[in-house]
Amino acid sequence: MSLIERVRIAYDAFRADRSQRRTxxxxxxxxxxxxxxxxxxxxxxxxxxxxxxxxxxxxxxxRTA
Incomplete structure (x- = not known):
């Protein structure tokens, strides 16, 4: 896994946590x-x-009917 992918994953996790805390x-x-x-x-x-x-x-x- 490249450094860019790891940074992206960490950033996505940070954003998700921030959103959850805001909720x-x-x-x-x-x-x-x-x-x-x-x-x-x-x-x-x-x-x-x-x-x-x-x-x-x-x-x-x-489910849709």
Whole structure:
């Protein structure tokens, strides 16, 4: 693996971490009523921010009919 590839991987990881921290910060600022409006609870904030999948649990299915 070249130095450029390693730097790119490290930079991508840095950006992802920064984005996740921003998501946690922003969602944590919302009151419980706002969180409920967007369909999450306060206890889900960390898992939503750091979950690498694009699907939410809660039984939602992204398959098309």
């Amino acid at each position: 946690v910060r922003d969602l944590s600022k919302l009151d419980d009523y706002m969180l409920k409006d967007i369909g999450i609870t306060r206890s889900e904030i960390m898992s939503i921010a750091y979950d690498s999948s694009t699907e939410r649990m809660r039984g939602h299915d992204n």
